[in-house]
Amino acid sequence: MAVPVAFFAVFFAYPVSAIVGRGLKTDGVWQFGRIGDVLSRPDILDVLWFTTWQALASTALTLLIALPGAYVFARFDFPGKQVLRAVVTVPFVLPTVVVGTAFLALLGRGGFLDELWGVRLDTTVWAILLAHVFFNYAVVVRTVGGLWSQLDPRQEEAARVLGAGRFAAWRRVTLPALGPAVAAAALMVFLFTFTSFGVVQILGGPAYSTLEVEVYRQTAQLLDLPTAAVLTMVQFVAVGAILALHAVTVRRRERALKLVDPAQTSRRPRGAGQWALLGGVLLTALLLILLPLGVLVERSFDGPEGYGFGYYEALQSAGGTGSTFLVPPLEAVGNSLRYAFVATLIALVVGGLAAAALTRRAGRVVRGFDALLMLPLGVSAVTVGFGFLITLDKPPLDLRTSWILVPLAQALVGVPFVVRTMLPVLRAVDDRLREAAAVLGASPLRAWREVDLPLVRRAVLVAAGFAFAVSLGEFGATVFIARPDNPTLPVAVARLLGRSGELNYGQAMALSTILMLVCAASLLLLERIRTDRSGEF
Amino acid sequence: MSTTKKYASTALAAALGVTVLAGCGGSDDTSARSGASKGSGSKTVTLVTHDSFNASEDVLKQFTKESGYTVQLLKSGDAGAALNQEILTKGSPRGDVFFGVDNTLLSRALDNGLFTAYEAKGLDRVLEGTEQDDKHRVTPVDTGDICVNYDKKFFADKKLAPPRTFEDLLKPAYKNLLVTENAATSSPGLGFLLGTIASRGEDGYQDYWKRLKANGVKVVDGWEQAYNEEFSGSAGGRKAKADRPLVVSYASSPPVEVLYADPQPKEAPTGVSTGTCFRQTEYAGLLKGAKNEAGGKALLDFLISKTFQEDVPLNMFVNPVVKDAKLPEIFTEFGEKVDKPATVAPEKIAANREQWVQSWHSLVVK
Numbered sequence: 001m002a003v004p005v006a007f008f009a010v011f012f013a014y015p016v017s018a019i020v021g022r023g024l025k026t027d028g029v030w031q032f033g034r035i036g037d038v039l040s041r042p043d044i045l046d047v048l049w050f051t052t053w054q055a056l057a058s059t060a061l062t063l064l065i066a067l068p069g070a071y072v073f074a075r076f077d078f079p080g081k082q083v084l085r086a087v088v089t090v091p092f093v094l095p096t097v098v099v100g101t102a103f104l105a106l107l108g109r110g111g112f113l114d115e116l117w118g119v120r121l122d123t124t125v126w127a128i129l130l131a132h133v134f135f136n137y138a139v140v141v142r143t144v145g146g147l148w149s150q151l152d153p154r155q156e157e158a159a160r161v162l163g164a165g166r167f168a169a170w171r172r173v174t175l176p177a178l179g180p181a182v183a184a185a186a187l188m189v190f191l192f193t194f195t196s197f198g199v200v201q202i203l204g205g206p207a208y209s210t211l212e213v214e215v216y217r218q219t220a221q222l223l224d225l226p227t228a229a230v231l232t233m234v235q236f237v238a239v240g241a242i243l244a245l246h247a248v249t250v251r252r253r254e255r256a257l258k259l260v261d262p263a264q265t266s267r268r269p270r271g272a273g274q275w276a277l278l279g280g281v282l283l284t285a286l287l288l289i290l291l292p293l294g295v296l297v298e299r300s301f302d303g304p305e306g307y308g309f310g311y312y313e314a315l316q317s318a319g320g321t322g323s324t325f326l327v328p329p330l331e332a333v334g335n336s337l338r339y340a341f342v343a344t345l346i347a348l349v350v351g352g353l354a355a356a357a358l359t360r361r362a363g364r365v366v367r368g369f370d371a372l373l374m375l376p377l378g379v380s381a382v383t384v385g386f387g388f389l390i391t392l393d394k395p396p397l398d399l400r401t402s403w404i405l406v407p408l409a410q411a412l413v414g415v416p417f418v419v420r421t422m423l424p425v426l427r428a429v430d431d432r433l434r435e436a437a438a439v440l441g442a443s444p445l446r447a448w449r450e451v452d453l454p455l456v457r458r459a460v461l462v463a464a465g466f467a468f469a470v471s472l473g474e475f476g477a478t479v480f481i482a483r484p485d486n487p488t489l490p491v492a493v494a495r496l497l498g499r500s501g502e503l504n505y506g507q508a509m510a511l512s513t514i515l516m517l518v519c520a521a522s523l524l525l526l527e528r529i530r531t532d533r534s535g536e537f
Numbered sequence: 538m539s540t541t542k543k544y545a546s547t548a549l550a551a552a553l554g555v556t557v558l559a560g561c562g563g564s565d566d567t568s569a570r571s572g573a574s575k576g577s578g579s580k581t582v583t584l585v586t587h588d589s590f591n592a593s594e595d596v597l598k599q600f601t602k603e604s605g606y607t608v609q610l611l612k613s614g615d616a617g618a619a620l621n622q623e624i625l626t627k628g629s630p631r632g633d634v635f636f637g638v639d640n641t642l643l644s645r646a647l648d649n650g651l652f653t654a655y656e657a658k659g660l661d662r663v664l665e666g667t668e669q670d671d672k673h674r675v676t677p678v679d680t681g682d683i684c685v686n687y688d689k690k691f692f693a694d695k696k697l698a699p700p701r702t703f704e705d706l707l708k709p710a711y712k713n714l715l716v717t718e719n720a721a722t723s724s725p726g727l728g729f730l731l732g733t734i735a736s737r738g739e740d741g742y743q744d745y746w747k748r749l750k751a752n753g754v755k756v757v758d759g760w761e762q763a764y765n766e767e768f769s770g771s772a773g774g775r776k777a778k779a780d781r782p783l784v785v786s787y788a789s790s791p792p793v794e795v796l797y798a799d800p801q802p803k804e805a806p807t808g809v810s811t812g813t814c815f816r817q818t819e820y821a822g823l824l825k826g827a828k829n830e831a832g833g834k835a836l837l838d839f840l841i842s843k844t845f846q847e848d849v850p851l852n853m854f855v856n857p858v859v860k861d862a863k864l865p866e867i868f869t870e871f872g873e874k875v876d877k878p879a880t881v882a883p884e885k886i887a888a889n890r891e892q893w894v895q896s897w898h899s900l901v902v903k
Contacts, residue, residue, distance in 0.1 A: 205756070205757055206902045299776055386622065389626050499854075504797050
């Protein structure tokens with residue numbers, strides 16, 4: 001408990017409160033009147049309204065499209081399942097600049113839909129919503145699917161034997177068990193879309209603005225700290241309200257479940273209905289996720305002299321230009337992986353401890369802490385980044401120019417994932433198992449190792465995958481933490497896109513493709529990790 | 538709760554493990570140690586700048602050879618964000634010299650007292666009009682022009698003359714052809730808005746934008762999107778089947794198109810409407826509270842030396858600011874000379890920018 005609390009106090013609460021304080025204080029006196037001033041501006045109210053409703057709509061749409069996917073991934077075996085699971089997570093790590101490009105290619109002028117039906121969706125809300133589904137599909141599939149694959153199908157079968165219909169059995173047995181995971185996934189998707197930044201800017205055009213965009217503008221561009229501080233507080237309140245709602249709906253439902261090994265619960269689909277479901281899900285994934293990714297890959301090979309590896313070769317020689325602009329792509333891959341590795345470790349340690357502490361205890365303090373852990377998802381990167389600047393500037397913590405700041409900032413975003421994916425599983429572990437182990441003389445650590453670990457191992461891997469992916473694709477913190485000599489992949493992509501010329505554009509696409517591959521490969525590796533199987537059950 | 542104590546100790550051990558590992562992870566990162574070696578006699582001088590800064594390694598090595606100082610770069614976001622971070626950390630700066638404040642932001646930097654005055658060696662060689670501060674708190678380093686670019690092929694196919702001036706852009710012949718950037722978030726977008734203000738006056742610019750909107754101007758958020766996705770003359774735009782042959786970009790964009798095409802074409806695929814330009818000048822200054830003032834002064838001298846100035850165009854695609862620097866061939870051959878760019882005085886920009894951008898936003902975007 002102490003470690004996560006300290007981590008959050010130093011790297012989140014302190015910087016954010018410092019920057020908000022600077023905006024709301026003049027000569028040490030709080031100016032709360034400013035809150036009213038800002039909130040009575042019609043343009044700010046517009047932004048607030050748009051932010052809220054697009055996030056709600058995006059969340060609903062994501063759940064609608066991704067829950068069948070979660071089921072299919074949990075219950076069916078089909079060839080290429082592992083690869084596909086990794087691939088649907090790829091969008092999560094792509095820089096929004098790149099995703100925006102892909103979506104414009106599909107939804108915009110001369111795009112896929114335009115060719116087929118003459119439909120153009122760019123600069124409409126639909127483009128924003130679809131892109132949000134694209135980004136967050138994996139969140140639902142992984143968090144819900146992770147738990148679903150461990151639910152014992154025999155419980156549902158028992159209900160059927162006792163005379164319940166297929167649907168009733170699902171509603172009474174499976175749905176309540178899944179509730180917490182679905183709610184957690186919905187919460188994360190909501191927070192992500194609520195604080196959406198790049199997607200809204202690129203696909204919506206300047207006419208649409210979210211709170212996050214507005215905070216960035218007020219802080220980074222206009223240096224209007226009072227307005228930014230008020231908006232940050234509005235974000236806090238909104239996120240807080242959502243968390244409270246989540247707590248109320250979920251707490252009552254979390255209870256011990258009988259978890260089984262996922263390998264036992266998935267099988268080949270049987271019958272026409274199941275095959276149709278599988279087909280439908282695969283088709284959705286294909287259209288929604290593989291198509292935009294495919295566009296990027298296609299463009300990376302589409303050189304001036306037809307298809308070829310021209311841009312990739314150009315990337316290879318990038319290091320030889322003798323300027324500070326680019327590094328060889330392998331080096332950028334190395335940087336990205338290093339940062340991601342460290343960020344994942346930090347997130348797993350902090351998040352794992354927090355989740356363990358939250359399982360063991362109940363009470364208000366703990367619940368408050370649980371909510372606190374989610375807050376970084378609802379606070380803009382620019383607020384945290386600028387907060388770092390004005391707080392971490394004195395020894396022993398003069399970290400402003402240190403590389404460790406990057407993984408730390410990324411871990412802030414990774415921790416909530418770790419907690420959210422591990423908590424439902426940890427809470428589902430039956431306490432009596434632990435007690436039995438203790439009675440048989442196991443030390444608490446040994447009991448944890450023998451009882452909890454085998455059960456949560458899958459959740460840990462899922463969580464690690466998320467933390468890793470978040471870090472790989474993270475762009476906000478990396479921008480504020482200035483280390484031009486070792487750029488990560490997303491930073492290198494953004495640098496290339498920021499220049500005119502065919503080679504630069506092509507290389508940006510090639511580098512994005514490499515980023516996708518690195519991400520998919522890392523996630524596949526994580527899927528494959530099999531620790532010692534002492535916990536077979 | 539003895540269990541939690543056990544947890545805490547395991548946790549602490551794990552956390553320590555992480556920090557040790559983290560140390561290993563970055564052990565090949567030599568600059569991680571630079572923070573510890575910034576004493577007064579330090580041999581490192583730190584240049585804080587924006588993401589677009591770029592220089593040849595050889596040129597930076599030459600500075601080290603001449604002065605004995607090694608340059609360490611810190612980049613932090615776009616020009617506006619980088620400057621604002623410096624303002625926030627005023628008094629305990631992250632570096633010694635800041636480069637990249639342009640004439641649209643200059644007053645903000647000066648009013649905040651970011652810089653220590655220093656007259657760089659060789660300052661007498663800079664172009665007229667680029668020096669904006671008689672106290673020498675900032676030193677001009679480069680100039681660039683924000684102008685409308687046109688897609689040559691489109692206008693040739695249509696047998697239509699490309700627009701030349703702000704006035705031309707209102708003609709029905711160019712309806713629905715121009716894409717520009719959000720003046721609130723993008724520096725070329727802001728530059729173009731300021732250009733229209735310089736040309737039409739503070740009373741006339743709103744009317745101009747009303748008519749431009751009626752003539753079908755499209756506004757997107759940033760330069761990348763405008764240029765790579767919407768503009769039919771760029772490589773990205775050709776792939777995206779873009780349909781806007783006019784874009785707000787830089788006077789240096791055509792030579793860059795040539796430079797990064799393989800094989801190099803005989804002429805640039807794009808041209809510049811030279812009557813639509815707004816001049817940007819970028820400045821550098823010695824940060825107040827710099828740990829290495831001597832190094833910072835040496836670096837400022839170097840930034841306007843012939844060596845660095847001639848290295849600027851091909852790295853940052855802007856023009857040198859000193860008279861004796863030669864432009865690279867690709868610029869003289871494929872670029873266009875802008876004779877009369879529009880300008881607006883920095884203090885006027887500082888006083889009115891927000892109000893201008895606000896009214897532009899409600900006129901054009903909403």
